[in-house]
Amino acid sequence: MIQQYLYATPVASIIFALTIGFSLYLFSNPQYYGKYMLHPYGIHRDKSKLYTVFTSGLIHKDWMHLIFNMMTFYFFGFSLETMFVQFSGPMGHFWFALLYILSLVLSDIPTIFQQKNNPGYYSLGASGAICAILFSFILFQPKATLGLFMVIPMPAYLFALLFLGYCIWASKKAQDGINHDAHLFGALAGLAITLLLYPWAFRHFIGQFF
Template structure:
């Protein structure tokens, strides 16, 4: 089974394994945990801290945060890499890696700009990149049924609309220590990058209705 994942979806497999391993390790290593978190205030004053844009995406706050993101990635990331490969051959693996990494960076830029003068603000988690993966998947399969909170069935295109609406509202109004901006800009990055890679995906998406 593991060999099949590595053969057919090597990029998703590596991301999945590294994220779980790094998160579990930092749960018991608070010093490293602090060094890997995104800290916009520090980045604005020391460009050597730019590496945290990437490292903050492989660690999580707690078990619940990790499990939610990894379950989402498991269901959509592996499938998306296969969609890319079906569309582009072996290059699809590279395209999937680029979508994930670029979206991770783009999802954090608004946070860095907004909180560059806030020394108490930190952020972590793969949610921005995973939102990109999810929304890229939705372009390929807009009518796929998603189980919201593992219970409520909903077509993917409707979920996308509600998700974006909630992220926009929450980024302005919520006070729950969740980086809703990363979710929003990650989702938008996934849509834009997928359209740039596969311009025909817009026609494919609309043709499903």
């Protein structure tokens, strides 16, 4: 089973394993959280800390945070890499890796600028990149059934609209300690990068409704 995943979806398999492994390591060594979390204040004053844009995407706050993100990645990341390979052959693996890494960076840029003067602000988690994966998937499968809160079934396109609306509202109003901007800009980055890679995806998306 593991060999099948590594052969068919090597990039998703590596991301999945690295994220779980690194998160579990920090669960057992919490003293290193400050070193690997995104800290816009620190980045603004010391560019050598830019590596935290990447390492913060490999670590999670707790088990619930990790399980939720990895379940979402498992259901959509592996499928999306398979689709990219169907579209582009072996280059599909590279495009999938590019989508994930670039979305991870782009999802954090607004936060870095907004919080650059806030020494107490830290952020962690792969949610920005995973939102990119989810929205890229929705672009190809807009009528797939997704579960709101993993319970209420609805078509993927409706889920996407509700999700974007909530992220916009929450980024302005919510005080829950969640980086909703990363979710929003990650989702938008996923759509933009996918359309740059596969411009025909927009016609495909519209065509699903007519």
